[in-house]
Amino acid sequence: MPQNRRKAAILAIGDELLSGRTRDLNIHFLAGWLSDRGIITQEARIIPDKQDHIIRAVNELRETYDYVFTSGGIGPTHDDITAEAVAAAFGVDCDVREDARLILQNWYDARGEELTEGRLRMARIPDGADLIANPISGAPGFQLENVFVLAGVPTIMQAMLKDVDGRLDHGPVDHVITVRGQALESQLAEGLKSIEQALYGVSIGSYPGKSGKALMVSIVVKSLDKTLCHQAAEAVAALFRSLGATPEMLTPSDQDNI
Amino acid sequence: MPQNRRKAAILAIGDELLSGRTRDLNIHFLAGWLSDRGIITQEARIIPDKQDHIIRAVNELRETYDYVFTSGGIGPTHDDITAEAVAAAFGVDCDVREDARLILQNWYDARGEELTEGRLRMARIPDGADLIANPISGAPGFQLENVFVLAGVPTIMQAMLKDVDGRLDHGPVDHVITVRGQALESQLAEGLKSIEQALYGVSIGSYPGKSGKALMVSIVVKSLDKTLCHQAAEAVAALFRSLGATPEMLTPSDQDNI
Numbered sequence: 001m002p003q004n005r006r007k008a009a010i011l012a013i014g015d016e017l018l019s020g021r022t023r024d025l026n027i028h029f030l031a032g033w034l035s036d037r038g039i040i041t042q043e044a045r046i047i048p049d050k051q052d053h054i055i056r057a058v059n060e061l062r063e064t065y066d067y068v069f070t071s072g073g074i075g076p077t078h079d080d081i082t083a084e085a086v087a088a089a090f091g092v093d094c095d096v097r098e099d100a101r102l103i104l105q106n107w108y109d110a111r112g113e114e115l116t117e118g119r120l121r122m123a124r125i126p127d128g129a130d131l132i133a134n135p136i137s138g139a140p141g142f143q144l145e146n147v148f149v150l151a152g153v154p155t156i157m158q159a160m161l162k163d164v165d166g167r168l169d170h171g172p173v174d175h176v177i178t179v180r181g182q183a184l185e186s187q188l189a190e191g192l193k194s195i196e197q198a199l200y201g202v203s204i205g206s207y208p209g210k211s212g213k214a215l216m217v218s219i220v221v222k223s224l225d226k227t228l229c230h231q232a233a234e235a236v237a238a239l240f241r242s243l244g245a246t247p248e249m250l251t252p253s254d255q256d257n258i
Numbered sequence: 259m260p261q262n263r264r265k266a267a268i269l270a271i272g273d274e275l276l277s278g279r280t281r282d283l284n285i286h287f288l289a290g291w292l293s294d295r296g297i298i299t300q301e302a303r304i305i306p307d308k309q310d311h312i313i314r315a316v317n318e319l320r321e322t323y324d325y326v327f328t329s330g331g332i333g334p335t336h337d338d339i340t341a342e343a344v345a346a347a348f349g350v351d352c353d354v355r356e357d358a359r360l361i362l363q364n365w366y367d368a369r370g371e372e373l374t375e376g377r378l379r380m381a382r383i384p385d386g387a388d389l390i391a392n393p394i395s396g397a398p399g400f401q402l403e404n405v406f407v408l409a410g411v412p413t414i415m416q417a418m419l420k421d422v423d424g425r426l427d428h429g430p431v432d433h434v435i436t437v438r439g440q441a442l443e444s445q446l447a448e449g450l451k452s453i454e455q456a457l458y459g460v461s462i463g464s465y466p467g468k469s470g471k472a473l474m475v476s477i478v479v480k481s482l483d484k485t486l487c488h489q490a491a492e493a494v495a496a497l498f499r500s501l502g503a504t505p506e507m508l509t510p511s512d513q514d515n516i
Contacts, residue, residue, distance in 0.1 A: 020290020032278020
């Protein structure tokens with residue numbers, strides 16, 4: 001893996017994500033979005049709305065990875081404590097900031113609504129942070145050094161990424177081919193190992209699954225080098241055929257069907 | 259929160275979960291399953307199939323929490339390295355173990371299939387571990403002290419929990435009532451804070467959402483004390499009504515509709 005691809009971590013914050021009540025949707029989306037930009041997600045964590053827990057995780061992750069993306073905990077209610085906790089992690093103050101207050105004031109003025117005390121909580125921004133625009137509901141996210149603090153509601157989180165995109169160093173993107181066929185993982189195991197060892201710069205993942213009643217396995221071949229990726233995929237397809245299976249090759253545009 | 263509820267962490271292992279290719283399904287399921295048993299999930303992590311990363315995470319989590327549940331990486335292919343990595347985290351050896359080999363031998367014999375070299379990889383069990391039965395595909399998981407190593411395929415992971423259940427200390431289970439109504443989170447913020455402060459032993463979470471075109475918010479009230487939980491839910495309902503909304507109360511059996 002080349003040095004010039006940035007490494008990222010995702011930190012989803014919210015008690016509801018750990019109680020079995022709400023399924024986190026942001027990690028999967030963000031990981032795919034970053035992957036499309038040649039940025040590698042190396043770790044994701046889900047933690048509760050607890051100040052000490054947020055501080056510890058933010059500090060561990062921002063020291064380890066190039067980028068950290070948090071989601072959740074920046075709304076108007078008492079359980080939204082992410083802004084203060086991130087500020088505390090950096091050792092800076094966090095209070096209502098005039099630029100953020102003005103954004104909210106204009107947002108609610110334009111809608112004939114009031115900037116209540118609860119809503120004003122959403123203008124609390126750590127000192128030194130750059131705001132991240134929120135075209136869906138007004139209240140901004142923010143960036144503090146390599147930490148991007150985003151909303152938890154998936155539509156808002158996704159919309160905030162438009163403003164984040166230009167601030168990231170994109171990297172080369174992997175070529176990916178999935179070879180899918182009717183076989184048992186265990187029958188392919190030895191052959192896959194040999195292919196990966198023979199073709200340096202290729203990584204191969206094996207994912208069992210079902211298609212109707214048949215046992216299928218998807219072999220995902222990745223490389224920065226297009227030729228190498230195709231070579232490896234051909235070798236995997238040959239391995240399937242040696243077992244009497246008829247493999248299909250899927251390129252990324254087909255991937256959604258897997 | 260009483261001392262007698264055990265705290266758990268979940269560690270989902272797999273490159274595919276961090277590339278945007280595969281959505282993890284195990285964290286959400288396990289968190290709900292544990293919650294039903296009065297065990298509190300305090301953290302979840304998703305990490306790649308990398309030995310040093312697995313060792314670090316397993317050691318951090320097992321020292322911090324009462325239970326750690328891992329999913330993924332115990333299949334027959336070259337990228338399945340969880341068993342060795344967990345053994346390394348504990349500083350014990352990991353090799354094909356006779357009890358596990360016998361389970362696989364019987365499993366494949368009964369199906370007229372061969373115990374190939376790849377399949378034999380699934381009998382590698384760390385020294386001192388207790389096996390966890392796998393009624394779906396034979397190959398066992400294992401428990402090493404407070405770490406439970408489970409399969410990544412959701413149906414298999416879930417089936418393994420039957421054998422795990424009796425090994426866990428269950429705790430008292432929260433009473434939960436969700437009060438849902440048409441309002442803005444920011445209008446409720448101050449009132450919710452007051453209710454939570456007035457009723458010690460109640461925790462209140464606020465989750466914005468949509469129902470058709472209307473903006474809805476779900477307020478989740480939790481307490482170990484049933485009376486207190488109902489009292490808090492009534493106070494939240496009154497808060498909704500003071501804003502002109504008509505709240506609905508949902509008990510856990512209704513929760514699936516949220």
